[in-house]
Amino acid sequence: VRGRDLGIQVGLGRPGPQNAITDVAGVRVGFTTLVQGDGPLEVGKGPVRTGVTVIVPHEGNVWEEPLFAGAHRLNGNGELTGLEWIRESGMLMSLIGLTNTHSVGVVRDALVGIDAKERSDPGRPFWALPVAGETWDGVLNDVNGIHVRTEHVLAAYESASAGPVAEGNVGSGTGMICHEFKGGIGSASRLLDPASGGFTVGVLVQANHGRRERLAINGAPVGRALPVSEIPAPDLDEPGAGSIIVIVATDAPLLPGQCTRVAGRAAFGIARTGGVGEHWSGDLLLAFSTANRGMPASEMGARTPLTVSLEMLADSHINAVFDAVIEATEEAILNALLGAETMIGRDGLTAHAIDPDRLLAVLDRHAARVP
């Protein structure tokens, strides 16, 4: 069940056909979900509640055909490899892999391996600076057991598809907790008006952040109405520990600096739903534009043409993209909550899914089902 299925309308914009990041043409998403075992934690054995998500930015070989991109650090208690290169060059030249905190390395190196296999000229030396991110699922998952392996990254990549995006306890979202409810993967999209170019903006979140009492949906204080005294949270050391990763895709022709600004606007969606960028939260936001395909790889040597022709969205039209990202991020967080199911993890710790009926009751009490 998703927000729209319940009649919850976030913001004023219009979602795309899938209401997902895959509404941006060429973007695909794949998952490997790892759930195994129950009971007391035995490091290396389980219980396992984790996985991998791979986002494929376009239909081509992204290692050799970059896209403009930009990133924003809302709070840096997290990891997203490859950011130095994105900041320097403004270019995304990698698949995007997501997983748990302690498996970033294996995912990162697995992406190097995929790059190596997909090179058009395998004999030519290359280097890869892949994009691999994480949030921490150690409440439910045997995070130190290192259950994510190279094959899981490959499987997620191979399964990547357009169309609907699975939400909640799937892929890298499997063991995640959001505002002390069960969280995970969520997605949403917006279609801009024709006057604003008719572009599509899609968002995917890995939502593992937030404190219960601050959760708000459409401005309604959902978290305070559904407190942990009624719907318990797993016994976390510290509420608000956790993180959210946001990936934004759009076919609007954004330059790198514009992508950076758009990534920053995803933070507004987090703020509006009650996130604070808590100290223990790794809130890293990445935006890329699928326009301006065909740029040469940032390759060594003079083999590339001297200059490249581009399209750029005029800045005077960028507010529409900002609005869309904010709304889609809010709705993706909502969808992550609604898509998730109650999960019992290691040591019997339980993360409860939000109850749609109780959510609707709160929204209705605040006349907040529609904006």
Added chain:
Amino acid sequence: VRGRDLGIQVGLGRPGPQNAITDVAGVRVGFTTLVQGDGPLEVGKGPVRTGVTVIVPHEGNVWEEPLFAGAHRLNGNGELTGLEWIRESGMLMSLIGLTNTHSVGVVRDALVGIDAKERSDPGRPFWALPVAGETWDGVLNDVNGIHVRTEHVLAAYESASAGPVAEGNVGSGTGMICHEFKGGIGSASRLLDPASGGFTVGVLVQANHGRRERLAINGAPVGRALPVSEIPAPDLDEPGAGSIIVIVATDAPLLPGQCTRVAGRAAFGIARTGGVGEHWSGDLLLAFSTANRGMPASEMGARTPLTVSLEMLADSHINAVFDAVIEATEEAILNALLGAETMIGRDGLTAHAIDPDRLLAVLDRHAARVP
């Protein structure tokens, strides 16, 4: 009238005695308000709807006794001089002057003059990199008439006082417009719990930003309930043009990087009330800590001691400061709206104050008077 007078409670925290930035010991605020003339714009004659605000960070000579500080650019269509030095050194060594966009220079140079007069050793060469910021009041004010003069800066400085902070159409807030209502200066504060150190966090905003339809108070969609079709906005070229400056003061012992993070959390308050960091908005946020007084000026030469002893708030306690800044920023924006009065400016353009009764009606419809 302020939010609390209407029974509106923003967030869960407790305000200080003044519910203003002046609750932070030593912080003073002064204003010069310039209102003159009516009717058609004659550049250089008026109508004048502008002014100057000066914030004094502590009781001593701030030019020679710096404070730790940090800044955040939410959207950079604005000016706040002195930021390069604050970013480099992490130190605030200046009064903070606010005015309209086209008078930043005169305010900045007037602050140099104040520095020159206040030096303990007037014969010794020095340089000043003052902090002067702005938002644009050209809808109501003859902004190109350059009506702010050095004497107005001095008068604002000399009038600076602790105690209640005037709000709305005062000082640099005189001609400002916020979410297409009359805006201006607003302030609020929070007292942290003893377990969080009992520190005070104060916020002052110069609110000149936002689109009507996005304004939210305590999550209630106030702007959509009070549309421009009912309460007109001045005929702006573009709603959402404008800016917000946020100044955060605290006596929590923050290091420069912590100040930067706290400044960034003011953006969450802007986001929660419906700001988007619109393209034409200059949203610059500055935080300083009055703790760790007594540091030597970042002076030339080896005359200063080699090392300095400091206190630092442990990071594990910083979320309480984050929460406080977010709430105080939200409430300061609300207070800017409520403190303002309808103003007729140049060419008869009118910015309407928000009507408290209608505001309350919307809040009650959404059960949003208290969180």
Added chain:
Amino acid sequence: VRGRDLGIQVGLGRPGPQNAITDVAGVRVGFTTLVQGDGPLEVGKGPVRTGVTVIVPHEGNVWEEPLFAGAHRLNGNGELTGLEWIRESGMLMSLIGLTNTHSVGVVRDALVGIDAKERSDPGRPFWALPVAGETWDGVLNDVNGIHVRTEHVLAAYESASAGPVAEGNVGSGTGMICHEFKGGIGSASRLLDPASGGFTVGVLVQANHGRRERLAINGAPVGRALPVSEIPAPDLDEPGAGSIIVIVATDAPLLPGQCTRVAGRAAFGIARTGGVGEHWSGDLLLAFSTANRGMPASEMGARTPLTVSLEMLADSHINAVFDAVIEATEEAILNALLGAETMIGRDGLTAHAIDPDRLLAVLDRHAARVP
């Protein structure tokens, strides 16, 4: 006399016809030089050793026809207004005014006035965020006397011309001191090879930085060979206090992020000549590209076209621009030193020009006249 006149060849690249920033088509430079009085400092009377420099980025109305730009802070003990907007939008929409530290405001506001006069539609509201920078000439100049006035900014602007650029004690460089020699304005340029696009890279410095013993030209330890024991420096509180502003212009089609990277490479030229980004130095570096003219102003509203077509230099060719900026910055610093003449300022303080013959003797001792 300039470096090339003495047979000093900095780096391997080829200068343009003027070996100056004006080799970039459309770029003009104008000066107002203020020299008046001698003897003891009387604040407000003199002696005056200061001025204004205005750089005009292109032949059109830069307020309405922006250029891509980027900036780098090498050390932030300085001011360059307008940077927040350049960082946010990647666009330069202003003349560039340079002056002394305590006159930044008047220059900044004077640029607002020029903008107001040059608007194609004077009735339409606008705002300006001008670019005004500084270095500190308080050793020689009555810097607190505030001798720079609006009319001096206008005069510098009106005098702006292509062709040779005056160097040393001119305009805003009048009272500057570089590596404890007399400094000031310097310029140089490089022409890229046809294989690298044949672009022009021009640099202008306002050189007021550095310690004597670290000055190096073409790697030769010039400062240690010409110590203050032989060629005295004015009795500064602290050698190395001071700043350098670098403005880089190019017709290479750089995107904003590429401009930022190029601005950063000017720092390499400073480093190679012995600058350290000393703590009291305000080393702010700005680069803009005159390519991609014709972009709409970052205007309010949907009046602009939705998208803009651009050219971008392929990243694989950017090293040639990096090399050119480094070399031109080095040579511009050399030219600032050689172009300056010994100046006696306030209180009889004297800044000695570097002696060309002694410089050449050092270079020859180190076989460093050519690289």
Added chain:
Amino acid sequence: VRGRDLGIQVGLGRPGPQNAITDVAGVRVGFTTLVQGDGPLEVGKGPVRTGVTVIVPHEGNVWEEPLFAGAHRLNGNGELTGLEWIRESGMLMSLIGLTNTHSVGVVRDALVGIDAKERSDPGRPFWALPVAGETWDGVLNDVNGIHVRTEHVLAAYESASAGPVAEGNVGSGTGMICHEFKGGIGSASRLLDPASGGFTVGVLVQANHGRRERLAINGAPVGRALPVSEIPAPDLDEPGAGSIIVIVATDAPLLPGQCTRVAGRAAFGIARTGGVGEHWSGDLLLAFSTANRGMPASEMGARTPLTVSLEMLADSHINAVFDAVIEATEEAILNALLGAETMIGRDGLTAHAIDPDRLLAVLDRHAARVP
């Protein structure tokens, strides 16, 4: 052989007893060097010319007892994991692992494993954001064969020691190429004067950057005097592809922002020896201070004290640290070149070590053996 052994004196400062990063008390360095096979490249088989370097920041458990740190991106074509957290918190809470580009992940995850083993309370959940960096050794090494394994990271860590630091073809420096000579690991240090606090500044570089013709030592144009026509370089696609990682340690009590500034000064040393921050270069610079030990981990919960007492180096004394870092970086690059030996790698590609006699001849021709 090191620079000092040849009578080459870089700069004016005084090295520490080891002239290495290990002169900073508590800092240890360990290596695992992997050299195996010869002849044609067979991916997965070899030849292997790579390794791991581990830097241990202090004698305690760095995972639970952080140090202040800061980073600088000179050019971002590289990876250094953990930077988001260092930038956010200003704290280093990790060993520093260095390796080749395609093995960053395995090193990163191995550091997670070390953290897990070293926790004082193994039952308590934690997360790690380790610092793992790289430069690319694919000219000589079978970089896609992924020869670095977890055990190699552990071995490097276990071998970490104070005292002399091996240089050249060792650990992660094994397969590196610098200015088209054989490069690798280099180190140097400086002792500040008592008036500047007598602090120690140590630098370790992994030097894999630069073009031959730009290499300069003490300002002498070494690269142009020893061109590739005489001393060949491996047939690189593009000279200047490659990277340099710089790690700076000091016992000066630097705050995080001061660490960031100090890290930035390492760039000056790169610039002075002829680096350009080339487009294909990943030049990431990290500085940490071993002072202010005893800070609580940035842990969850209120278990930590509310505030922490610190010492801070007064800014007016920081130039001495800047000078030291610049000089030590220059000398560490020199030592990396001199410490390396000619290496034949995959496909018989050869990277020649610089010949000390020829180097000295060039230096003497330019009177550059001493500054």
